[in-house]
Amino acid sequence: QKTKELLNNDGKLFTLFGGEHSVSIGSIRAVGEKFENLTVLQLDAHTDLRPEFHGSTSNHACAVFEANQKHNLVQVGIRSMDVEETQYLPEGRVFFAHEIANNENWVNDVLEKVSGNVYITIDLDAFDPSLCPSTGTPEPGGLQWYPTLELLRKVFEKCNVVAFDIVELMDSPMAKPSAFLAAKLYYKMLAYYHIYNNN
Secondary structure: OHHHHHHOOOOOOEEEEOOOOOHHHHHHHHHHHHOOOEEEEEEOOEOOOOOOEOOEOOOHHHOOHHHHHHOEEEEEEEOEOOHHHHHHOOOOOEEEHHHHOOOOOHHHHHHOOOOOEEEEEEEHHHEOOOOOOOEOOOOOOOEOHHHHHHHHHHHHHHOEEEEEEEEOEOOOOOHHHHHHHHHHHHHHHHHHHHHHOOO
16 A cells, blocks of 8 residues: 555655565556556565465565566576466466576677566675675575676566565674675666666
């Protein structure tokens, strides 16, 4: 409901800093009700495609299940999933981290799948834990900083980004580098929006 209220403020970009990834469920739902032809671009180590987890459909493991049913979901950086989630994978729109590592053209391959209005949801565990260790479920072998910025810049240039979120930053004794990465990422995305704003 709060997202709906904020989306009524025309001319403003909706952004969200979250704790766990479940906060994205309601925001994506609200954005999808306002904007047609929505692509949800998910940068994440995990697919988050379970219909329910521990009896809840509002769990971080279910973060994009609904988005996958209703919108064009594109997943980037995936390297961990449960076998039950394989049946829900968006065909041809999942870019696994081990494939990205061996594909110099992966950014353009992703861009071919992203179009129209775009909601970007970034779980910070998408990044390699050497860059961002302070997240709830870090996984080795993640995305690198500069190629990820290249992807995001090109998405803002090509499409109409209508909202984005950054989630799963966790407080820890090693939190400072991760917090700076999250803040810098936010600033970069705002800059791309103002440079390439298609409105």
